[in-house]
Amino acid sequence: MPAKEIAPKHIAAPLLAWYDRSHRRLPWRAPPGANAADPYRVWLSEIMLQQTTVAAVIPYFEHFTTRWPTVEALAAAEDGDVLAAWAGLGYYARARNLLACARAVAEGHGGHFPSTEEALLGLPGIGAYTAAAITAIAFGERAVVVDGNVERVVARLFAVEEPLPSAKPALRTLTDTITPTARAGDFAQAMMDLGATVCRPRSPDCLVCPIADSCDAARRGIADLLPKKAQKAPRPVRYANVYVLRDRGEILLVRRPPRGLLGGMLGLPMSEIADAPMADNTHPGAPALTRWSRGEGRVTHVFTHFELHLTVFSGDLSGITKPAGDWRAADESAARDLPTLFRKALDFAACVDDF
DNA sequence: GAAACGTGGAC
């Protein structure tokens, strides 16, 4: 019954001491000894960090906070500007929910984020993890903050053999038992930092871990085998066509439907996504009836749940009525606001046709 | 509960 032997203070005290010693400076973190963190910055960083690495987030966070320093400023922004600023970060529903949340806070809460988990959970894009993280980090209130790092640390600490994701409820309960009341935000961040830098998914560095004394997996030498994970489904391969339509120095971009894959983002005109390649002489989803020339080869882009093989067609408008859409100068900057998928397709087309 | 939803870095 190792769970009983690990008292909160045996974890929190050495962990917090380690955190104070090794404190990582990150743009959304209040410097040591400074005033409490700004809820807007905490919230923004937590949304951006969902399933996304710190290194990828930093430049986006700097850009967003410079351009929209407050939640009210963000709430007043144009949808297209925010989505464009998010381009390349991925999981674009986050950007759509970000705006919806900012507007809810600005209009429904007087520009102040609510400070309870329950109220935070009611806001778009804020789930169990983010609500707890904001409660602890921005408001200093005790909350049980469980992300992927914490699950890993706790699974090892208590040598939980049950695989994820079914172990989630047990891991949450165990996290509750070691969560202190004091320094709630620091404890949460310390757990996540530990998971990111010491209690890593592969090759955990138990020799330098501040809580290895209390760790059942370390004691038994099985830390690198935990947590166990259920097998994931294989990634299917799918196909689509994209169209680079030119008119003199411009190319056509279109706004995608507001939900679903890359929802709301600007992109190249694209066919439906199919399970097999389309015949070269049919052009479902093409923006105009013109002569299309197929690029040699395909662009491959790997999403979480499928691998997309894109055939890139280019064509010239040459006198046909200009279809509606966002016509952009056909240079490198055309790809600026686009999801990576379309940046790749444009790069591919540029290599083939050098426009 | 399972599937949808991006991207880039590490090994």
Add this chain to the structure above:
DNA sequence: TGTCCAAGTTT
């Protein structure tokens, strides 16, 4: 090269 993974949420 392929696989795994990163501070998850929504439907």
